[in-house]
Amino acid sequence: MNIKQVSEKYNIPSDTLRYWERIGALPSIVRNSSGYRDYDEEDEQWVYWTNCMRNAGVSIERIVEYIDLFKRGNGTILARKALLKEQLDVIVKHQTELQKMYDLLDDKIEHYEDQMLKYERKLKNPE
Numbered sequence: 001m002n003i004k005q006v007s008e009k010y011n012i013p014s015d016t017l018r019y020w021e022r023i024g025a026l027p028s029i030v031r032n033s034s035g036y037r038d039y040d041e042e043d044e045q046w047v048y049w050t051n052c053m054r055n056a057g058v059s060i061e062r063i064v065e066y067i068d069l070f071k072r073g074n075g076t077i078l079a080r081k082a083l084l085k086e087q088l089d090v091i092v093k094h095q096t097e098l099q100k101m102y103d104l105l106d107d108k109i110e111h112y113e114d115q116m117l118k119y120e121r122k123l124k125n126p127e
Contacts, residue, residue, distance in 0.1 A: 006043075029045075056087070
């Protein structure tokens with residue numbers, strides 16, 4: 001699959017795919033005889049994984065770190081697992097914060113007429 005096809009399939013700009021490869025957030029993509037990137041199934045899995053990690057808020061530096069560890073082989077399995085665990089903890093913390101914001105807004109919407117409108121009127125017309 002060429003870069004345009006991968007870009008369209010995963011809704012990731014071609015420039016982003018090139019950037020990810022250049023900095024090591026994707027393993028090197030094999031080139032065909034004409035010099036164009038030729039993504040195979042494993043490459044696509046890396047694109048999907050990297051995109052998922054970015055969408056989850058994982059920094060590009062952490063992704064590069066993970067891939068560097070991956071390239072070093074099985075001796076880094078525990079380090080890779082620890083890195084993923086740390087990132088999961090960050091996501092859980094963020095998820096908890098989002099849930100608190102959601103609950104606050106949901107409560108405000110639920111009680112808008114009897115609480116918020118009174119409060120807003122008070123702000124407009126201080127006594």
